[in-house]
Amino acid sequence: MPRIAGTSGARISKPSAAPAGxxxxxxxxxxxxxKTTLAANLAWFAASLSGHRALLWDLDAAGGSGFLYGLEPKDSRLAEDVLLGERPPSRLIRKTSCSGVDVLPADESIRALDARLVRIGKRKRLARMTAQLAADYDRILLDCPPVMNELSAQVVRAADLVIVPLPPSPLSSRAFDLVLREIAGNTKRHPPILPVISMLDMRRALHRQVQEEHPNWPAIPYASVVEQCAVRQQPVGAIAPRSPAARQFAMLWHAIEMKLAGRG
Known part of the structure; x- marks a missing residue:
């Protein structure tokens, strides 16, 4: 296992109260x-630091999560069928080169998924599917599209934790408020929410100001090694395990496990 800077090469222990699946x-x-870079990297850290079996489920038709693991799209349109219950997820799940990480990829068929979900009226379809997948996976990470519709409503009903990436900007603050309203409007007891400052560049005054205003929010730096994830189609922890970015991802993963255990 690659040694992550600041962790002495040791795995982060699983909090005893953290839920399975x-x-x-x-x-x-x-x-x-x-969002996609965050999801793909967190799947790697879930497997590498906590020893979890991790499933990265791409719900964005752009298919970025599979690409970041070097998985080329197959000539099929099955992702929508999986979400509609017409095909089993096992038909699409693909193993990656990273031990413990599988991907359920997206394709263009899910562009019209929202309308079909509304028509069939299955408001907890995604929640039931993730509950079934939890029999095989310790952590299921949903790479969600930037939408406010039936699919996003199903996402927040299925989630045990919602991670909200926020680059330092006034528009991000507005987007965070919209996320909070979306979650509150679609769940009776909403899941915990963890805002994450993404693409933080400490050379910029606005970025420093945002971090000073939210010192307890995890932060992922704007760094060339993070951009290299897309170029080399590997997570930060695999290509630069001793980098500051890898250390920040490891700290973020630890914060997530603490949240899931109810201690964060």
Whole structure:
């Protein structure tokens, strides 16, 4: 296992109260916030630091999560069928080169998924599917599209924790407020929410100000090694395990496990 800077090469122990088969949604109503990069990296850290079996479920038709693990899309349109219960998830799940990480990829068929979910009236379809997948996976990470519709409503009903990536900007603050309203409007008892400052550049005054205003929010730096994830199609922990970015991802994963255990 790659040694992560600041962790002495040791795995982060699983908190005893952390639920088995927890579903973690990485969600924002705003695009371009680093959502897919965050989801793909967290799946790797779930497996590498906590020893979990992790499933990265891509719900965004752009299919970025599979790409970041070097998985080329197959010539099929089955992702919608899986979500509609017409095919088993095992038909699409693919193993990655990273031990413990599988991907349930997206394809263009889910572009019209929202309308079909509304028509069939199954408001907890995604929650039931993640509960079934929890028999095989310790952590299920949902890479969510930047939408406010029936699919996003199903995401927040299924999630045990919602991660909201927020680049330091006034628009991100507005997007966070929209996420809070979306969650509150679609759940009776909403899941815990963990805002994460993404693409933090401490050379910029606004970024420093945002971090000073929210010192307890985890932060992922704007760094070339994070951009290299897309170029090399591997997570930060695999390509640069001793980098500051890898250390921040490890700290974020520990914060997530603490949240799931009810101690964060």
């Amino acid at each position: 927890a579903t973690i949604a990485i969600y924002s109503v705003k695009g371009g916030v680093g």
